[in-house]
Amino acid sequence: MEEKVFEIINYIRKNKGLNLLQEIKPSDNLRDVIxxxxxxxxxxxxxxxxxxxxxxxxxxxxxxxxxxxEKLS
Amino acid sequence: xxSFLKDKxxxxxxxxxxxxxxxxxxxxxxxxxxxxxxxxxxxxxSLLSEKPIxxxxxxINENEINEFEIFGLNxxxxxxxxxxxxxxxxxxxxxxxxxxxTIFTSGTTGQPKKVTHTIQSLSRAVRISExxxxxxxxxxYNPTHMxxxxxxxxxxxxxxxxxxxxxxxxxxxxxxxxxxxxxxISATPTFYRLxxxxxxxxxxxxxxxxxxxxxxxxxxxxxxxxxxxxxxNNIYASTEAGTLFSTQGEYxxxxxxxxxxxxxxxxxLLIHYSLLGHSDSLKITDEYYNTGxxxxxxxxxxxxxxxxxxxxxxxxxxxxxxxxxxxxxYILEIEGIVQAMVYGKSNSVLGNILCADVKLIENCxxxxxxxxxxxxxxxxxxxxxxxxxxVDSFSLTRTGKIKxx
Numbered sequence: 001m002e003e004k005v006f007e008i009i010n011y012i013r014k015n016k017g018l019n020l021l022q023e024i025k026p027s028d029n030l031r032d033v034i035x036x037x038x039x040x041x042x043x044x045x046x047x048x049x050x051x052x053x054x055x056x057x058x059x060x061x062x063x064x065x066x067x068x069x070e071k072l073s
Numbered sequence: 074x075x076s077f078l079k080d081k082x083x084x085x086x087x088x089x090x091x092x093x094x095x096x097x098x099x100x101x102x103x104x105x106x107x108x109x110x111x112x113x114x115x116x117x118x119s120l121l122s123e124k125p126i127x128x129x130x131x132x133i134n135e136n137e138i139n140e141f142e143i144f145g146l147n148x149x150x151x152x153x154x155x156x157x158x159x160x161x162x163x164x165x166x167x168x169x170x171x172x173x174x175t176i177f178t179s180g181t182t183g184q185p186k187k188v189t190h191t192i193q194s195l196s197r198a199v200r201i202s203e204x205x206x207x208x209x210x211x212x213x214y215n216p217t218h219m220x221x222x223x224x225x226x227x228x229x230x231x232x233x234x235x236x237x238x239x240x241x242x243x244x245x246x247x248x249x250x251x252x253x254x255x256x257x258i259s260a261t262p263t264f265y266r267l268x269x270x271x272x273x274x275x276x277x278x279x280x281x282x283x284x285x286x287x288x289x290x291x292x293x294x295x296x297x298x299x300x301x302x303x304x305x306n307n308i309y310a311s312t313e314a315g316t317l318f319s320t321q322g323e324y325x326x327x328x329x330x331x332x333x334x335x336x337x338x339x340x341x342l343l344i345h346y347s348l349l350g351h352s353d354s355l356k357i358t359d360e361y362y363n364t365g366x367x368x369x370x371x372x373x374x375x376x377x378x379x380x381x382x383x384x385x386x387x388x389x390x391x392x393x394x395x396x397x398x399x400x401x402x403y404i405l406e407i408e409g410i411v412q413a414m415v416y417g418k419s420n421s422v423l424g425n426i427l428c429a430d431v432k433l434i435e436n437c438x439x440x441x442x443x444x445x446x447x448x449x450x451x452x453x454x455x456x457x458x459x460x461x462x463x464v465d466s467f468s469l470t471r472t473g474k475i476k477x478x
Contacts, residue, residue, distance in 0.1 A: 015442050031242040038267055038391060042422040043459040057421040060269030060295060061243070 001052070001072055005065070008047045012040055026066030034065070048072070077229075079253060080109050080237040087160060087232060090114065094163065095156055099149040100124060107131040109237050112216055113225065120192060121166055122152035125173040128217040136451045141177055141187065164201075164230050167192060173351075176219060178312035178394065188312050190350035196226050198308075198316035205231040209253055209277075211238045211246070213260035219312045220284055220392075224259050233257075243267055250275050259284060259308070261392030262292055263423050271298045278303040282319075284310060284392075309380070313355060313362065314348050325368075327376040340367045341384055388417035390425050393455045400448075400456050404429060407447050409437035415458060429458035432465065 010020045018035060030036045036044065045057050048068070056062055056071045078085040093114055100118040102125060104111075112131075119126035129143060138146060157163050175189045210228040212235050214221035221239075228235050236253050238246050238260075246268060249255065259282035269292075278300040283293075284307065293305060307320040317335075318325045327335050334345035343361040355362055365384040371377040387394040397415035404413040412432040417425035433439055441461045448457045 015445050017446075032244075037240075038263055038422055039455065039459065041267075042391075042420045042426045045420060045422055046418065046426055046428075046460055055421050057266075060271075061267060063243070 002069060004051055005048065005068055005072070008044065008051070009034060009065075012036070012043055012047070016040065024065050026064065026069060028065045029063055030065070031063070075232065076234045077232075078110055078113065078235045078237065079249075083110065085110050090117075091157065091160065091163075094118065094121065094154065097152065097154055099151050100126075101147055101149050103127040103129060103143055103146050103148075105129055105131055105133065105147055109212075109216060109239075113229070116225075117163070117167070117229075118152060118154070120170040120172045121154055121163065123171045124150065124152060125175065127175040128222070129177070130215065130217050130453065132453055134451070134453070137453065160232055164232075167230070168196060174222070176217065176222070176312055178219075186312070186352055186354045188350040188352040188355070190315065194315050194348070194350060195222055196230070198223060198310075198319075199226045199230055201230050205233070207256075208233045208279075209256045210235050211249065211255040211258040211260075212236060213238045213258055213264050214392075215239060219310050219315060220259065220308075223310060223316055228257075238264075247275070250277060256280065258282070263391035265292060265296050266422060268299060269295050271295055274298075275300055276302050281305045282308050284308040311364065313350060313352070313364075314344055315350070317344070317348070324371045324377040324379050327378070332376060336361055337368060337370075337378075340369065340381065342366045342368050388415075388425055388427060390417065390427050390455060391423035395427060395456055400427070400429070400452070400458065403448055403451050403456075404431060404444065404458075406451075407439070407444060409433055409439045410444070418460075426460070427456070427458045428460045428462070430462045430464045433463060 006024050009024060014020060024034070028034055030041060041057070045055060049055050052072055054072060056068055062068055062071060075087045076084055077087045077090045094117060097118045100115050100122065102119070104115050106112050116126060127143065170192045172192060173189045174192065174195060175187055178186045178188065208228065208231060210224060210233050212221070212224060212228070214224055216222070216225060216239070225235070234253065236249050236255055238249060238258070241249065254277040256277055256279045258278065262283055265283070279302060281296060281300055281303040283305070297303070297305065307325065308316060309318040309325060310316040317331065318327060320326070331348065334348050336343040342364045344364060346357045346360050346362060349355060349362055365387070367381045367384055368378045369381050371379055387396055400415045401413045404410055404415070410431050411434055413429055415427065415429045418428045420426040431444070444461055445457055
């Protein structure tokens with residue numbers, strides 16, 4: 001699951017023209033470290049929902065990679 | 074020294090603004106800038122010199138400039154202004170200004186619409202009084218769009234401090250609220266959604282206004298928890314007409330001053346042309362403009378109502394209205410694509426997210442990334458579909474149109 005999230009994040013970064021990340025850490029902030037805007041976060045929810053059938057933003061915002069892992073586990 | 078604008082680490086005072094206005098000898102009719110202070114200053118100078126101004130986004134690209142028929146980008150024109158002693162004189166002159174202000178919106182036919190307003194129609198909903206003098210505004214809208222202009226006029230004409238929050242992340246929004254004791258914010262539900270989840274109470278907020286897209290009760294409840302001292306209301310404003318309605322309690326109300334200029338036919342909201350800006354692309358039938366917004370009466374006598382949905386197919390993505398046909402036309406220009414359908418998919422961050430299904434010619438190896446990068450060079454980022462699926466066929470409606478989800 002963590003590997004898939006990592007893949008999705010890099011996929012979105014690649015589409016934005018950002019370099020690919022070598023790793024992600026649970027403490028990484030989606031906005032500051034991963035550099036996602038609200039449009040990127042929306043894309044992230046759709047792609048995660050496609051994969052895991054879970055809307056990670058349904059109950060409000062998740063701010064870090066670790067919070068995504070929690071929602072999916 | 075009273076502050077006019079805080080934008081990141083920059084602080085601009087009303088004294089500086091007065092000095093810049095008094096030293097101005099030119100302005101841009103069409104100005105592309107990402108510096109908010111420069112944008113506001115140029116706007117004020119155009120109003121004071123009674124010159125026309127065309128407001129465009131700073132991220133608009135070459136292609137759209139041609140399409141929107143925008144001329145004279147960043148070319149300056151000479152102006153002669155009188156010398157102002159204070160802002161009372163400036164505000165009086167702005168309210169009387171004969172400037173024409175032109176803004177853009179997505180059209181329903183695929184062509185963008187250009188609408189020209191007077192400052193009188195733009196300031197229709199602005200309230201100037203002693204009571205408003207100490208307000209501190211969080212500026213959370215795009216300044217070139219109708220809602221941004223409304224917030225700018227409301228705050229500037231009361232000489233309030235404006236704190237730029239547009240595009241800021243959650244932490245920066247909260248630290249700005251804390252640092253400057255922001256009292257008023259008007260923003261899209263998407264902006265407020267990004268402030269969740271609740272962590273602590275911010276007590277300086279007196280008024281929270283929602284606009285731009287439909288929002289839900291769950292979001293209201295969370296926002297009330299964060300800002301317990303704020304009164305919450307909703308506002309209906311459009312590029313064509315400016316601000317028309319706001320909510321009293323849960324529902325919108327048609328006020329007496331415009332009640333004879335509003336009609337509801339087949340649930341659709343119609344607006345008398347006298348409330349609209351000028352545009353060649355607005356279709357007026359028997360003096361009324363069909364908004365495409367469908368409403369439901371709550372109480373006919375009290376003239377209260379709520380919005381149900383839209384008649385046309387504009388997709389609201391985080392407050393930006395997008396015409397799927399316009400985006401489809403751009404997708405179809407890409408070599409290798411034979412058919413495209415653009416639609417909105419419900420999304421917990423933006424309300425809707427823009428998606429596209431495309432059909433490629435045989436043996437074409439075009440990727441999602443390639444399609445997106447070609448689109449980014451042609452249209453603004455918010456119009457680029459965030460998920461592109463490759464399909465072999467499209468489901469059609471009974472009338473033979475492609476079915477939108």
